[in-house]
Amino acid sequence: METQSDEKEQKGWRLLKQDLKDNMPGFAAVCAYILIFQIVFSTVCPMQLLFGLPCPGCGLTRAGLLLLQGHYRESFRMHPFLAAWIFLAAYWAAVRYLVGKKSKLLIWLVAVVCILMVIFYLYRMYRYFPHTEPMNPLVRGLAGQIISLI
Numbered sequence: 001m002e003t004q005s006d007e008k009e010q011k012g013w014r015l016l017k018q019d020l021k022d023n024m025p026g027f028a029a030v031c032a033y034i035l036i037f038q039i040v041f042s043t044v045c046p047m048q049l050l051f052g053l054p055c056p057g058c059g060l061t062r063a064g065l066l067l068l069q070g071h072y073r074e075s076f077r078m079h080p081f082l083a084a085w086i087f088l089a090a091y092w093a094a095v096r097y098l099v100g101k102k103s104k105l106l107i108w109l110v111a112v113v114c115i116l117m118v119i120f121y122l123y124r125m126y127r128y129f130p131h132t133e134p135m136n137p138l139v140r141g142l143a144g145q146i147i148s149l150i
Helices: 004-041 046-051 060-068 072-078 082-099 105-128 142-149
Strands: none
Touching (some): 004 082, 060 072, 060 082, 072 082, 082 105
């Protein structure tokens, strides 16, 4: 006889498998975008590519790589909001797959994190642009190159 927790766990696994199946084309498209743009343009950030400016999320990937390598302080210095995104992803996964519900709070938490990231971005642009990583331009934007040709 299955207990209620076993049934809930099996439901969570079925939901995860279904989500993976349903979202595989989108996941493949994102991976292809990242691969192609990294090879061709040396950046995957549309804002870097078009304008040559860092975006509010600039440094998140590098912060994640530093975190995975065990460089916690450097990761936090690169982008302190990585911890918030990790928390939100864990919260979403727990609510979706363990509790089996949709969170009404999640959209508000994401909005707050995005607003705080923009405020932090404006501060970093004022304080550190263009001489301190990750606020230094990685590439010259396509928009600037097109304007210079005109």
